[in-house]
Amino acid sequence: MRLCWRGAAHTHDSTSSSSGRVPGPTDEPRTPSSSHSPRRLPVSLRFSAWKPRPLGPRRTALRRHHTGHAEVRRLDPSHRQRRKLHPEATPVLLDSPSSIAALLCVLCVYRFGRRLFGFRVGWLAAWGLATTQRFFVEARWVHMDTLLTLFILLSMESAHRALEGEKREWVWMYLWMALGCLTKGPLAMAIPVAALLVYLGSCREMVRLKECGGWWGLPLAVAPTAAWLFVNAHLSGFDPAEVLREQILQRFQEGLHHPRPFFYYFYSLPVEFLPWTLFLPGTVRFTFPSSGGKDRRSLLFFYGWVIGGFALLSLVAEKRPSYLLSIFPALALLVGVFLDSFLTRYDAAPLKRWMEWPLALAGAVCLAATGLLARWGRYHRGFAHRLVPLGLFLVLVFSGTLWALRKRHRGAGIIILLTGIFAGYLWVVAAMLPWLNPYKSARPFCERVLSRIGLSPLGIYEDNHPGVAYYCHRSLKLLRGPDELREFLQGPTPGYCVIREEELRELEGQCPLRSLEEYSVGHRKLVLVSGGPGNRNHPDGPPP
Template sequence: MISSRRGHLLCLVLLSIVLYFPGLGARDFWAPVEPRYAEIARVMLVRGEWLVPTINGELYTDKPILYFWWVLLVSKLLGGVSEWSVRLPSALSAVGLVLTTYALGRDLLGPRQGFLGAIVLATAARVVWEGRWAHTDMPFTFFFTLALYFWVRVIFQIGSPKELWVAYALMGLATLTKGLIGVVLPGLILLSFVASMRQWRSILEWRIPSGVGIFLLVVLPWFAQVSWATEGRWIQEFILVHHVQRYTAGAGHEQPFYYYLLNFPADFLPWTFFLVPTVAASLRARSVVRKPIPLFLSLWFGVIFVFFSLSDTKRALYLLPLFPPAALGVGCYFAGLERGSRVEGALYRWAAHLLFNLLWIAGLSLPVGVWVFQPGALWLSLLPAAAMVGGGLVGLVAVLRRRPALVFFSTAFTVLLTMLCASLWIFPFLDQYKSPKAFAREVKRRVPPFEPLFVYADTMNDFNFYGEWEVIPVVSSPGEIETKMSRVGRAYLLIRERDLQRIKFVEGAMIVAEGAVGGKKWSLILLQREG
């Protein structure tokens, strides 16, 4: 059994590398977010722009700048913006998040608890996905968690009070990555803990004046410059639209209040099965109420869950910052099972039996389903199917023999093998259903450089990136097409088949290229004015 801290770190780094890096650039960008972020970075790199992000000729006010700076630095080193360079910040942040979770668990709960908790986090479905996806959420969660880690070290008198300055700086980086939740979420968690412990005077020890100065030193230079460069428009849209309206008026991605009750269990798989006995054991012991450390971790989870549940705008990845305390809870539970301080109760055994039986059944069913619906991809399903069947059977044996360590590591290893197969073979295979890259390259070949190109009712930015068009004006009605054509004698239009069937074009329009992305068929239309 690995026991040394150096051994823990080495194993976690190796696990993270295998989970997040193989095939990182093997698949194309998938809409909606990935091609948008890639295009923003591509345009900034071409222009030599490091201050104001734009997309399709419009100001981009959804997210701050830090993620794009990171992509730009990597892209300059690699010679261009690519699938690898755009996803690398997420992969590196995922490694950092795993190691931070280990350090947090080690300092608060013990080395073994931190080690197991970090493995749970690393192999949870949402973490694996976001570690391989071009989103700001993984870098944000890394900075956020690392900031709370230094707060925890000071609050529980593990580290020096000066570490608070590092925490303030990291909150600044989190804010530069995703917005004001970089300071709002840590503040709510810390204040809820102080209120629960009735230790209001401890706030005086937080070095708030100097901490605020450090925070502003990190965030203010860019926010001030981008606001000045856009005459205040960027900061106004950023605050009003992407903070106030999103939270209170559901500006996109509106979901019911119970959305996360259904979504989080799926995102935490496969460890959701063991989270149930973990929570039950904690409630029986009442450790959450009696002890400060379990209380802090519970508030960390609860505050984030409630905060985003109250928002009108909900997305599954918003809950990523609450995964570390959930993972540490499961890790602590398994550590107790290993050393015998916790009993393998009926709830644990039922959960384990259910998980492992579902695994081997899913493994056997996968090739059958693929053979029925996509026979040409049958070979792709064999290795992940074998991993699921093997993991399920080994797990069942481990449960019967009462070996919780084997239960734990068979679960993690099954995720590792399955994800490795998916990254190297399955995801690239799915490009034909998800990516318009090949058709975008054909469009670029067909459309002369100085002739106008429009796209009908589509804002996904795939064609911008893969065709290297900085601006493709979007038209949303036949009347708008006519208006555009009244100003030019000849133009090209990208349009999906469903829209093409509803629009009557003037005589002289003709299809010059066609392509399919999954079930969506695209056409490139040449439009010419009569006479």
């Protein structure tokens, strides 16, 4: 389940990997390769009378008829009129919920760490979370994962306060769970429950579960989502039991869109938590709670959060890297404790090698990768001169940090590392993401689609692509199965459909389809299809 701002106004292709913000509109559309170029066709122009100004490339619709000619006409002005009444959502507006939630996560991690371990741990943990690669990416996307992470973080902080004696915090924990459940389903309740079970079990205090008030708290957390689901089911006419079966049971047992093996997160977590993965071995070595150790119960709480959340996510068949964000605050706090111990211990020699060896390894990897990128970049225009300077800069950052630590300037070394990583992210935002955005954007494909279909009905097969809906400026009818697709394409008002290339191959022989446009959006190849040559009602079909 998603909050209402997600919907069709989605400026990114969220099913793909990392991307920057979607750029604003330009005067000239980016045109993909297609045989239907207006410069190659004999064109006869006929203009609609509703707008006397000269035609611009963004206000025309090109349609090829069976006669071999092309007709250029203006698009329906209703969309422009609607934009005057309801201004179009901008990338900044759409990204704001994710970015604001990410900022609040950073502030809450700082507050949590300062309350338990002191100012320095809170500051280091907050900085570490903000510069984690997956967290940084999700904060710039129109995803709900940073908001879900915020509610899980607040739930865990309230649970910790409640276990320390502030009984009223149980109410707050369940309220944060309720908001998280509204945001992205029952995962917002399952992860805190799993974390508390592991923590209380490790403390041998399972009897304290009675204090949680689960008999009234869990129904309270579920109630807003259940009310929302049944009201929408009544108004829209869908079966709520089918939604629950598909979105909960099927995701858990089989996976809906991204089924992965149970060990997926074992190799995904080290990549997503970069660059702080370098210090996870030292963190586990020196912060794992021992009997009678300092801050043992607080450390057990965070390890229970990480282990319980990781185990639960591994058991669920549906797996995505963004789901790991729910345990990142606990990992960042543990890394903050390790870095603080390295900075403040009088005898830091046992920790020193757990800092120096990862830094030397990271510098060597960056140097080797820079050489490979310089060679590979010759085949990809613009690739090398954006990534090679970043790789060399990171080599200098890791080398400078290592040099400072070797000279026993521990504070200076940590400052060099933090500021260098921050500057690297600024380079990514300024140079990399704008360059990568056309690769991820559905805008060129949608401009070709609108040129083709004008105001005709448009559907999408099997799975929603919010980026396509956004750039097509309309709601897309979701079509499931060959029969529903055939009925939509060959109905009284013939329609068009956007379909993935692999699904198009599966439909061969089941439904007569005609491929009109093809374009790669990220790693997916999308195809615009019509009802095929057997449909006489369709403008792309044969003449009657």
